[in-house]
Amino acid sequence: QLQVQESGPGLVKPWETLSLTCTVSGYTIRSGYYWGWIRQPPGKGLEWIGSASHIGTTDYSPSLNSRVTISLDTSKNQVSLKLTSVTAADTAVYFCARHVRDFVVNWFDPWGQGTLVTVSS
Amino acid sequence: SFELTQPPSVSVSPGQTATITCSGDKLGDKYASWYQQRPGQSPVLVISHDSQRPSGIPERFSGSNSGNTATLTISGTQAMDEADYYCQAWDSNSAVFGAGTTVTVL
Numbered sequence: 001q002l003q004v005q006e007s008g009p010g011l012v013k014p015w016e017t018l019s020l021t022c023t024v025s026g027y028t029i030r031s032g033y034y035w036g037w038i039r040q041p042p043g044k045g046l047e048w049i050g051s052a053s054h055i056g057t058t059d060y061s062p063s064l065n066s067r068v069t070i071s072l073d074t075s076k077n078q079v080s081l082k083l084t085s086v087t088a089a090d091t092a093v094y095f096c097a098r099h100v101r102d103f104v105v106n107w108f109d110p111w112g113q114g115t116l117v118t119v120s121s
Numbered sequence: 122s123f124e125l126t127q128p129p130s131v132s133v134s135p136g137q138t139a140t141i142t143c144s145g146d147k148l149g150d151k152y153a154s155w156y157q158q159r160p161g162q163s164p165v166l167v168i169s170h171d172s173q174r175p176s177g178i179p180e181r182f183s184g185s186n187s188g189n190t191a192t193l194t195i196s197g198t199q200a201m202d203e204a205d206y207y208c209q210a211w212d213s214n215s216a217v218f219g220a221g222t223t224v225t226v227l
Contacts, residue, residue, distance in 0.1 A: 036216070045155075046164065046207055048216035059214045062122070095163060099216075106211035107154040109166035109175065 001024040004096045004112040012119050018086050020080040022096030022112060030054050030074040034099035036108055037070060037081045041068075041094040047092075051099045052079065086119045093117075123212035125219035132225045139195040141222045143208030146189060151210045153191035155184055158221075159204045167206075168193060200226050 008020035022035065029035060050060035052070040060068050065086035069082045079096060093116050097108040126144045133139040152171050156164040167173055168184035171191065181196045191208060191210075195202055203226045208219040 038216075038218075045221045046209075046218040048218060051216070061215060067144065100169075101211065105152050105170050107166055107169040107209070108156075108164075108216075109169070111163040111165070113163055 002098060002110060004098065004110060006094060006096045006112045006115040007116060008054075008117070010093075010116055012086055012090075012117060013121050014087055014119055015085050018081070018090065018119075020081045020094055020096075020115065020117070024077050024079065024098075025030040027076050027098075028074075028081055029072055029079065034072075034101055035072065036099035037077060037079075038095045038096050038097060038108065038111075039090075040095070040114070041089075041092045045066040047082065049083075049094075051101075066072070088119050091117065091119045123210070123215070123217050125208055125210060125217055127206075127208060127219040127222045129220070130223045130225065133195075133198045134227055135200060136197055139198045139202070139224055141193040141195075141224065143191040143193070143209075143219050144189050145191075145210060145217075148189050148191055148210060149182050149187045151186075151212065153184070153186045153195045154207065154209045155182075155191075156207045157202075158207065160185055164207065174197045195224070198224075198226055202226060 034051040034053045037049040052058045067084045093114040095114045097111040155168040158164040171186040172184040
């Protein structure tokens with residue numbers, strides 16, 4: 001059964017780089033699919049950050065494109081997220097999810113439990 | 122940019138039908154998915170591809186999409202269905218989520 005699990009620092013200082021890792025189990029990520037990151041500020045809705053495929057293609061939210069990098073480490077079966085120059089507005093629960101997509105269909109399943117990242121000095 | 126609009130809240134009595142709408146420009150030309158998020162939990166996919174129910178999702182959940190509106194229907198709503206529900210679509214190489222609808226079972 002495919003599962004994803006996020007990990008990383010829970011506290012990041014302003015203007016530093018947020019780095020998170022998503023460990024995938026039950027599936028070899030180099031075999032296929034996209035892998036996405038979605039975040040949820042406290043008490044607010046879901047915001048897609050971006051997705052990366054097993055062949056290296058990436059799509060990023062236009063609002064975050066200049067600050068985000070998503071990459072796959074197939075040797076560790078992990079997906080990483082890097083978000084630079086963070087501010088308090090980046091405080092959120094960050095979710096990793098398998099992103100099932102082709103030319104028409106598009107959904108996220110399953111999701112990890114999420115990890116809260118707080119931006120504060 | 123493409124936006125999805127959902128009502129902030131929907132109230133329903135136990136056993137009745139809850140209807141949650143999601144509106145976007147020509148949304149019917151795209152595919153909509155729906156997610157359930159119970160308090161303190163991660164989102165769970167309940168409908169994909171407009172109307173497909175993943176394995177393990179109860180039959181009382183159904184979806185449709187036409188024109189500018191996608192709809193999630195919960196028939197015979199149960200107390201355990203009380204949650205936030207988000208619609209999602211893909212437009213111009215971006216995933217877009219609606220702001221979410223809180224379903225309260227009174």
